[in-house]
Amino acid sequence: MTEHKGTPLTFEDRYDQAVAELEKAMKGYLTPRESAIPETLRKAMYYSLQAGGKRLRPVMCLLACEACGGEDIVAMPAAAALEMVHTYSLIHDDLPAMDDDDLRRGQPTNHKVFGDAMAILAGDALLTFAFHLLALHVQYDNVVRQLVVELANASGAAGMISGQAQDILSEGVDGDLDTVNSIHTHKTAMMFQAATRMGAISARADQAKVDMLGDYGIKLGLAFQIVDDLLDVTSSAEAMGKKTQKDQQAGKLTYPAVVGIEQARQHANDLIEQAVAAIKPIGQAAKSLIELAQKVNQRNK
């Protein structure tokens, strides 16, 4: 970011700035196409996109781009595509046929407002638009190709969807640490890895940096999901904006259920350390990502 070379932003201000840019960019990508989308479908898409998520994956993408010397604008299509895919996955995961959740980010889930059919279609539409916007808005043809590969790999049948399938198939089954690790890696960590790799690829970084940032991403993603499991056990629904202690009731495999709260906490700490170590060679340019890793470990909602 050119703007804060003179006056360094605090981490919080940098995060807020990245989020504000992202919101503006997503609006900019969608607005020209709005009139061709049936009103109810459009409302269903916007409802979940604007439901006030943390925008963690797109911010990671922008900060990874920054760590490779790229301006935010360069990674903005990748950041928006990641958020579209994340949002679609939440809409589909919340469906009665899947996790059957009524509440998300403190608000009724998409299908509670628009019905199951429109929620399925809104999810399908956001997934499709993620790839569309990469092809429309990324400057270089070879970067488009690489970004589509990264996003599809992380979110597809061997990535996030595999994690969701494993999660559903393992409900009520006695699982071990390997199974939980596999679910968390596929369902969450691979999208974190894609976020940082796509940021680096957008900045046209060399392969070593792409891999380094991807390593940070996958470790941070796994830590994030362990912390999420811990919060499900220890937090209130009010603080989380969604139902808690739900994992246990659903017979879901979680870290604390398999190794206990203390060991889960310790493993999250170890992973954060490893994530930070992975990007140490990048130095000062990766400062924000290092702060982000600490925040993920300390989050309480």
Added chain:
Amino acid sequence: MTEHKGTPLTFEDRYDQAVAELEKAMKGYLTPRESAIPETLRKAMYYSLQAGGKRLRPVMCLLACEACGGEDIVAMPAAAALEMVHTYSLIHDDLPAMDDDDLRRGQPTNHKVFGDAMAILAGDALLTFAFHLLALHVQYDNVVRQLVVELANASGAAGMISGQAQDILSEGVDGDLDTVNSIHTHKTAMMFQAATRMGAISARADQAKVDMLGDYGIKLGLAFQIVDDLLDVTSSAEAMGKKTQKDQQAGKLTYPAVVGIEQARQHANDLIEQAVAAIKPIGQAAKSLIELAQKVNQRNK
């Protein structure tokens, strides 16, 4: 196709050849990734991919490529991607929350075999893989970009998904010809248009040919859907391999319901004529597409 320059194939043999090549290609794209996909999810994906569809969209894509002087192999990723997207749309459309169909191509629908959750995920996975395989297997970077734009535009919120949303939202509503035209164009014809355009783009044809073939595709697609509506009224479930007379029961807007059987039949004939006229300038190279248009008009299942 080099092989049949010496010994011209009949239309039927050419169609069968194209389908055989497609089946082999789809297997080739999926096999290297199989081991990373949970077994149940993989089975659900293959179940619908292998359910014996006509493969009309991918064949149109290959024939459009041929009409522009390209070998089948060049358009194979586009053809496979079109079939993946078509298959995902059938899986999601059949869900209880959508059209609630138990039977498809004479077999139980995906969710009847694998459950709603796995059917939703299998659809999501096929949609994601369509874009993935374009990025992995298309030779030229700029062609990848164009193909992603075409496929996402035709299948997304302003294309096929819009058609499905309009279809659901219009159930039981008194609609006019404009509404039926809009539903059919979005739900069916835009994907036919994408099929021929993507074939031409894969062959790196000039813009005039891409547009000409796209014009053929959208007209043929509309005719195809009108014939489909007519078959729903006039055919038996046995011949169609799915429930018939279902449109009327669901209060769906169809061509024969709005303009009557005779006029619907006439409009399909007119559209086929227009489709054929659109590609007349291409001459002998478009011979198979012209035969295809006649077959679409004469089909009885």
